[in-house]
Amino acid sequence: MPKILAFAGSTRRDSWNRKLIRVATHAARAAGGEVTLIDLADYPLPLMDEDLEARDGLPANAQRLKALFKAHDALLIASPEYNSSIPPLLKNTLDWVSREWQGESGLVPYQNKVAALLAASPGQFGGMRMLPHLRQVLNTLGVLVLPGQFSLPHADQAFDDADGVPMLKAPARLHDLVLELVNTAQMLSAAAK
Template identity: 80%
Template sequence: MPKILAFSGSIRRDSWNRKLIRIAVDATRAAGGNVTLIDLADYPLPLYNGDFEDHDGLPDNAQRLKALFKEHDALLIASPEYNSSIPPLLKNSLDWISREWQGESGLVPYQNKAAAILAATPGPFGGMRMLPHLRQILNTLGVLVLPGQFSLARADTAFDPENGALKSPAQLHTLVVELVKTTAALTRRMEQA
């Protein structure tokens, strides 16, 4: 079973993306993925600063996140859109994880990983302006981001008020099935190499 690390780029309690990632996690598990859902609120980090890093080294929470990334085969990320780009929380986390540590390249936690990216916004674009930025960052770090992505516009009306389920989940389900299949294939290929 592919090991998939899932998280939201928002820590706001009632975030649409926190709702979306929980639904995506359930769908990924149903598709055969072994998913670990984390909350970035549990890994607070200072704003990246090279002087801080030179003086204090890599923060403990960055080390914990690095270890989690290395333990998993794929990433499942749901993120809000801030001013047509990714939120600072997500960027800062990805940046800290990418720092070299104890002689190990900062790219190691990202190598040989697949990722599916999702976005939810209450507006009409559903994060479509942010998703290319997230894709570019992950690609630069060495992650294979699936060509498909999931964008949820009008998130304020997209969830069933009775049970919190996504009213139209088909496209999301297709994406997470692809993530599980792609990750399983990459894992097999790495084991055979």
């Protein structure tokens, strides 16, 4: 059973991407994945600053996130689009996790990982303009990003809340992508052993 680390690139309480990652997490578990859903609000980090790092070392939350990334086979990320690109919270998190620590390359938490990318927006593009930027950053770090991706336009009309759990009105494309993530992570994990 592949281990999947899932998170949204937003900490806003009513974020569409936080709803989307919860739906995707349920789909990944149904597809046979062992999912750890985290909230980046629980891992606050200062802005990436090499002077701060030289003075104080790697922040404790960056160390915790590095350990989580290393302990999982795959990443499931739902992110909003800020000015056609990656939100600062997500980029800052990826940058801190990529820092060298205790003589270990910063790329280690990303090695042999596969990722599925999701985006949601109330607009007509559904975060589509951000996805290539996130793909590029993750590819540069060594992550195999699935060619398919999921973009949810008009997210303000796309969810039904049943008992407080968000559900997509039309989840088939999302379920297909998440199943591909679980299957690919399973194959890569088996090949690495």
